[in-house]
Amino acid sequence: MMDIPNKLNLPSYKEQSAEVKERLDFIKRQPVVLEIDNLVKEFPTEEGVRRILDQVSFKVHRREFLSIIGPSGCGKSTLIRMLACLEDITDGLILLDTYPVGEPGADRGMVFQKYTLFPWLTVKKNVMFGLEVANKSKFDAEREALQWLDIVGLEPYADLFPAQLSGGMQQRVAIARALANKPKVLLMDEPFGALDAQTRAKMQAYLLQIREKIDITIIFITHDLDEAVYLSDRVLVLEANPGRVQEIVEVPVERPRSPEQFLSPEFLTTKIHLEELIHPSAEESKDDFKVVKMVATEEV
């Protein structure tokens, strides 16, 4: 894989087509939904305090799709959990629509890697959960829940229980459930990580479709570089020990996205660049076996 740049004459990942440039400029002109300012996370350990995240700062604009990638242990999951206020902040600020966030809330909907549908509620009641918590009338909640289930294509399954659905379907319901609260930003923590490759590809397509239909800002954690490039407007690369923002890469792949683009030059060049950022040693190494091994571990 590391040999590809030598064989193919790939463009730089910084070259952007008119569509890409225009779209990214448009996003940059949008209001900032989420501003992360010098975020620090420390854990006490036996050897003393360990810094997981160090001075992480970035901004997310409205309607943007931002992926966060990084080697395992770089704290990307901790970061997104901090955005949801499921982890305490050691230092720094998280501003949502310019207001600092303090506790978990429906304005930052989250989809987890684990299946988190409430197993005692039907699919419809799961989606109604947030709406009922927000004191909507049962009638409105039910109507809206069915609309959201329609958007993720699961309306016919409204009265089934989660245990009756496949993993992919459960995650689609989880997305509908989070979206039903009309969150300002949707946080997705490796949402397709537990799914098989085929289902994952389908889910990516669904997510792109949903994003076309509604106005939503998404922060997406993944360790799958293809997934990151395929879905995102920008990809934030975290380096490990301690987690710092290494680079925010603008994805030069045009929208609407389709699976054929996986082999387009701009897709490959972006992916190779991300690969180099995450595994800098892989390029230097002459040991092919090592490269293969590292790529293999990344895919797992």
Place this chain on the structure above:
Amino acid sequence: MSNKEEKWFRFGKGLSQKRVRGLTIASFILPLLIWSAISYLPVWKPEVQIVEAGDTIYFEEGDRVDRETFQLENENLTTEGDLPMLGKRVNPVYFPAPHEVAGALYSAFVTEPRREGDPWFHESVAHSVRVVFWGFIISSIIGVPLGIMCGVFSFFSKLIEPFVEFFRYFPAPVFGALAVAILGINDAPKVAIIFIGTFFQQVLVIANTTRTVDFSLVEAAQTLGAKPGCLLFRVVIPAVLPKLYMDMRILLGWAWTYLIVAEVVGTSTGISWFINQQAKYRMFDNVYAAILVLGFIGLGTDMILGAIGRELFAWEEGKRSFFSRMFNKNKPVAVEA
């Protein structure tokens, strides 16, 4: 099933429905067979019951004597030219045959108590059930909420559990005398013994079960806007309910085991009174019948609770409960992959 011979013993593998049913029946039939064999076949029968007393002056008809004594006495009688005794080999009186116990299961209920004012058997049974019921209910009313709070909040866990952990090592019966002194000699001290025996275990068991709730469900609810009260009542409690229900079934079994101790505290009542009374009369078939009744009530309650549980928590296996099928017109569609 394939035409291949299915194996009976396979590591970690289940058996067919038919075999499971067969084995369940066999697990009751086998002890019954052993019991019948000992009762009806001449395998043990260490005693002789005298049918005709002959010329002996020591024994009467119907007496049970050792086989050795019987032979010795008969030898004595024959050497002196007297008429020997006739007898049949029997099991000891404390080992009645299945048919005798089966008969007693019926006759115990319809036989009038020997002394006027004593309770009938069914009244004794009802008394026992009442004591267990109240002990268990009172324990649960306090223990379940407390256990859940300990499972959810470290504050309650650290404040309450250490002492409860210590207290549960006191065997409930040691409080018998105290309970009588404080609560009198009626049912109150008995209920108290059941309570003490159940409550402390209950708090710990329920707390531990509550801690097994998948915390990511709570986190998911938080990101859907749920606040603490809502998290407790709409996430933690529904999530823990199936396992909690299972715990309660097991705890109810424990409460039953404290019954016999509780019933001899103060004035003896209920099934244990009946058992002691019948043992005094040497009516051992009634004793066995009473013990069996205890078992039937325990097993029966558990089976009924189990069936209710399967209905209540049908969602665990992705099934719809009978009632939701009855009242919900929307038929579920087939599941696609």
